[in-house]
Amino acid sequence: MDEITTLLQEKLHDLEKAWVLETSPAHKFALGKQIEEVKAELVACGGQTAGSERKTQFGNISVGSVTGNVIIQQAGNDIVINRK
Numbered sequence: 753m754d755e756i757t758t759l760l761q762e763k764l765h766d767l768e769k770a771w772v773l774e775t776s777p778a779h780k781f782a783l784g785k786q787i788e789e790v791k792a793e794l795v796a797c798g799g800q801t802a803g804s805e806r807k808t809q810f811g812n813i814s815v816g817s818v819t820g821n822v823i824i825q826q827a828g829n830d831i832v833i834n835r836k
Contacts, residue, residue, distance in 0.1 A: 757797050764790045772831060773824070 771783040
């Protein structure tokens with residue numbers, strides 16, 4: 753895997769994590785567009801958008817409002833959100 757493909761995959765991974773944590777619809781939309789662009793660049797470079805070593809998958813996600821403090825932690829490839 754060449755350096756450009758590796759960097760694009762890392763960028764995609766970071767954008768997808770940011771998309772999950774974002775609460776503003778406008779910012780979430782902008783991040784979604786950036787994710788689409790990076791995926792297109794990866795395909796154009798012959799890179800993989802899925803099945804790579806560093807991948808982020810999101811299943812059923814429910815984002816709601818939480819009153820009070822929360823703890824956000826990364827456990828491997830997972831993001832864990834708990835109330836304090």
